Amino acid sequence: MSRPVPIRRALISVSDKTGLIDFARKLDARGIEILSTGGSARTLREAGLTVVDVADVTGFPEMMDGRVKTLHPAVHGGLLALRDNAEHLAAMESHGIGPIDLLVVNLYPFEETVAQGAGYDDCIENIDIGGPAMIRAAAKNHGFVTVIVDVQDYGALLAELDNNDDRTTLAFRQRQAQIAYARTAAYDAAVSTWLADAIGEAxxxxxxxxxTLAQSLRYGENPHQQAAFYVTGENRAGVATARQWQGKELSYNNINDTDAAFELVAEFDPAAGPACAIIKHANPCGVAQGATGLDAYRRAYDCDRTSAFGGIVALNRTLDGATAEEIVKIFTEVVIAPDADEDARRIFAAKKNLRLLTTGGLPDPRAPGLAFRQVAGGFLVQGRDDGRVSPSDLKIVSDRQPSETDLADMLFAWTVAKHVKSNAIVYAKDMATVGIGAGQMSRVDSTRIGRRKSEDMAETLGLSQPLTIGAVVASDAFFPFADGIEALAEAGARAVIQPGGSMRDDEVIAAANRLGLAMVFTGQRHFRH
Structure with missing residues (x-):
């Protein structure tokens, strides 16, 4: 079992025919007999290769629109028989079953069919049955049988045969068996997830x-942690689908922060104007809308220049040269945008360590999806936070009525707060953040941190007063006590948007009235732990 095993007979049945003809010719040149089915057999014959139809081996034609073709003892016996077991060999001899030493199968494109938005019946027809059955059989019998399920492994198999006199080693077969079982597991996961969604099973x-492995990473959040980046194939623009134009390989933290930045900036419709988000350690340190991309970037940067250093910049429109010229004035880890023009790419090319990613679009923040988090012994699953509020959803609870400008800034701040770690406090003015307090155990502490950052930034900008003076404030969850409102008033805020729902709402509203603040309730919260 541990010795290299020769390959004399192969079964090829593939949906993806990329590289198939060249691969099969190299098997044929080694004297390997090729069995095949349906479209694969036709493709190989048209290329001039000699192919044995599986139907001639089983004695049964393909039937039921191809649903039944390989589910037969002549196939599965050839895959599962133990070559060192006398009883198995006798059964093969008795029933005329020939050994199959190599199985090359890739499955019906179920995931691609779902991603294209196909109907229920089309998705069902693209669920492969015979393929997974053969793959599992060959993988189980990897002591004697080699299984290939990915086009990218054709070259590895041929190199293995070159190095081992047309044989495969146990180590190679074990690796391919693991890949094979992972493929059928992923396939079944895709089918079960789709079906649960189709029938409304939450x-x-x-x-x-x-x-699917996209990238092995040097390490995780810290150097002692191993890490890798896997993609799910979800049809959603973002870091997983982006093209990297330049720069070093992305790290674990780069990927995590870049995703956070792009998800945030995607909340702002490009048709409503350019927007920019700057992220550090998965929290925004500056977000703004502007007249141009350059204006949006500058206004976001002026919220917290210190934290922006070494951060992630995300834009909701094509990155232009003027904006790129401004971005490269400080060290930035990653810039992500739907696209970048030639001037921007040329400017960034001089910064070899800066990563530029383009995605071709923005993720839809309202699209349904799942988020999960591991806990000891299990994991939590929830729907993606796709909550939004509009002006008609707001309930004004204060004596002071917010102005139209107040309401616009409130909704802007509320959108940003959705992407700030709880407890989250976001100060905003003129569609730009001017102070952010994130991730504190006390909401009052977040309030004070946001104010202090605004004071520091005002000093940097040479202003006589903090930027929080006259700002609106968004809180991701309700204020449990009036002290948070009092802290906001001390910072100079003029209006507050919050979910409401506290047992002490009356006390909080009374504080807002006493301090002259406008206050609106959303009836929705955005915890982000």
Whole structure:
């Protein structure tokens, strides 16, 4: 079992025919007999290769629109028989079953069919049955059988045969068996997830997730942690689908922060104007809308220049040269945008360590999806936070009525607060953040941190008073006590947007009235732990 095993007979049945003809020719040149089915057999014959139809081996034609073709003892016996077991060999001899030493299968494109928005019946027809059955059989019998499920492994198999006199080693077969089982597991996960969604099953009895390795990472959040980046194939623009134009390989923290930045900036419709978000350690340190991309970047940068150093910049429109010229004035880890013009790419090319990513679009913040988090012994699953509020959703609870400008700034601040770690406090003025307090155990502490950052930035900018003077404030959850409102008033805020729902709402509203603040309730919160 541990010795290299020769390959004399192969079964090829593939949906993705990329590289198939060249691969099969190299097998044929080694004297390997090729069995095949349907479209694969036709493709190989048209290329001049000699192919044995599986139907001739089983004695049964393909039937039921191809649903039944390989589910037969002549196939599965050839894959599962133990070559060192006398009883297995006798059964093969008795029933005329020939050994299959190599299985090359890739599955019906179920995931791609779902991603294209196909109907229920089309998705069902793209669920492969015979393929996974053969893959599992060959992988189980990897002591004797080699299984290939990815086009990218054709070259690895040929190199293995070159190095081992047309044989495969146990180590190679073990690796391919692991890849094979991971593929069928991912396939079944995709089918079960799709079906749960199709029938409206929000909490299925078993939940499976799968991903394909996109990148092995040098380490995780810290150097002693191993890490890798896997993609799910979700049809959603973002860091997983982006093109990297230049710069060093992305790290674990780069990917995490870049995703946070792009998800935030995608909240702002490009048709309503350019927007920019600057992220540090998964928290925004500056967000703004502006007349141009350059204006949006400058206004976001002027919220917290210290934290912006070494941060992630995300834009909701094409990055232009003027904005790029401004960005490169400080050290920036990553810039992500739907696109970048030639001037921007040329300017960034001189900064070899800066990573530029383009995505071709923005993720839809309202699209349904799942988020999950591991806990000891399990994981939590929830829907993506796609909550939004509009002016008609707001309930004015204060004596002072907010102006139209107040309301616009409130909704802007509320949108940003959705992406700030709890407890979150966001000060904003003229569609730009001017102070952010994030991730504190006390909401009052977040309030004070946001104010202090605004004071520091005002000093940097040479202003006589903090930027929080006359600002509006968004809180991701309700104020449990009036002290938070009092702290906001001390910072110079003029209006507050918050979910409401505290047992002490009356006390909080009374404080707002006493201090002359406008206050609106959203009826919705945005905890982000």
């Amino acid at each position: 909490t299925p009895r078993r939940r499976a997730f799968a991903g």
